[in-house]
Amino acid sequence: MEAKVDLYNSSYGNYALSAYSEIRFETYGEDYGQTSWVTTAESNEIPKLLQLSSSSTVLEIGCGSGGYAVHLAKHIGCQVLGLDINADGVRNAKALAEKDKLGVRVKFEQCDVSQRLPLEDNAFDAIYSNDVLCHVPRRGQILSDLRRVLKPGGRLLFSDALIVGGLLSNEEIATRSSIGMYFFSPPGENERLIKQSGLNLIEARDTTDSAALLSKRWHDAREKRKAALVATEGEANFAGVQRFLECVHTLTAEKRLLRFLYIAVK
Numbered sequence: 001m002e003a004k005v006d007l008y009n010s011s012y013g014n015y016a017l018s019a020y021s022e023i024r025f026e027t028y029g030e031d032y033g034q035t036s037w038v039t040t041a042e043s044n045e046i047p048k049l050l051q052l053s054s055s056s057t058v059l060e061i062g063c064g065s066g067g068y069a070v071h072l073a074k075h076i077g078c079q080v081l082g083l084d085i086n087a088d089g090v091r092n093a094k095a096l097a098e099k100d101k102l103g104v105r106v107k108f109e110q111c112d113v114s115q116r117l118p119l120e121d122n123a124f125d126a127i128y129s130n131d132v133l134c135h136v137p138r139r140g141q142i143l144s145d146l147r148r149v150l151k152p153g154g155r156l157l158f159s160d161a162l163i164v165g166g167l168l169s170n171e172e173i174a175t176r177s178s179i180g181m182y183f184f185s186p187p188g189e190n191e192r193l194i195k196q197s198g199l200n201l202i203e204a205r206d207t208t209d210s211a212a213l214l215s216k217r218w219h220d221a222r223e224k225r226k227a228a229l230v231a232t233e234g235e236a237n238f239a240g241v242q243r244f245l246e247c248v249h250t251l252t253a254e255k256r257l258l259r260f261l262y263i264a265v266k
């Protein structure tokens with residue numbers, strides 16, 4: 001589905017503009033280039049949940065503009081490969097790695113992860129994917145492919161903010177989906193697909209409050225910088241992203257859409 005409102009091209013294409021980095025700091029407290037519902041507390045916990053060490057080989061599915069992968073390579077010392085479909089995101093990610101002279105440790109490739117991954121079997125100690133799989137068709141196949149490229153005993157962590165928790169109107173579904181293709185899932189579906197792929201679920205954690213908090217902060221931080229954002233995104237797109245963020249806030253605050261974090265092991 002064609003996006004009616006552009007979020008990712010404007011976020012990644014304008015990554016370096018001060019208004020966009022100020023918004024990320026104000027929303028998350030740390031700037032990893034996020035366009036997700038990952039709080040900084042969750043970012044800080046991911047290395048522990050994935051049992052990362054400096055010798056780990058790590059795959060990120062949907063790395064966006066690469067800031068968090070670069071952060072892991074720098075602070076944990078692990079090897080990271082980041083994949084994303086968005087050309088601006090991958091270009092930005094490569095520039096960040098180059099700037100920090102981390103080109104040997106962290107690599108980025110443009111890749112549509114709905115297709116079989118061009119990666120060897122049993123190649124990674126850990127895989128993570130923050131708020132990406134909701135955009136991608138054939139989730140069952142992706143999870144099987146992620147299991148294939150994980151080493152035995154390796155861990156997978158992913159989040160899904162599109163789990164239906166209550167009544168949603170057609171208008172709310174349209175606004176929530178206005179930035180691109182989305183798959184809404186019933187509670188329990190990710191657990192079922194994890195099991196079907198041959199992975200073992202360790203934990204499914206309700207993190208809906210993170211999406212409610214961050215969507216409000218992100219909306220308000222953008223509103224404060226309306227003039228600068230309208231100048232780069234245009235009036236109609238600015239308003240569209242604001243409507244999207246308001247919708248995320250309402251639906252998650254009222255628990256009609258849920259976000260869950262899943263940790264599984266091969």
Ligand SMILES: C[S@@+](CC[C@H](N)C(=O)[O-])C[C@H]1O[C@@H](n2cnc3c(N)ncnc32)[C@H](O)[C@@H]1O
Binds near residue numbers: 064114
């Ligand atoms: C909500 S953003 C999350 C980005 C990043 N993980 C973060 O935490 O900020 C979703 C990302 O998924 C990427 N994406 C969507 N469909 C994809 C696909 N088929 N293959 C690879 N990446 C995809 C988008 O380009 C975007 O960067």
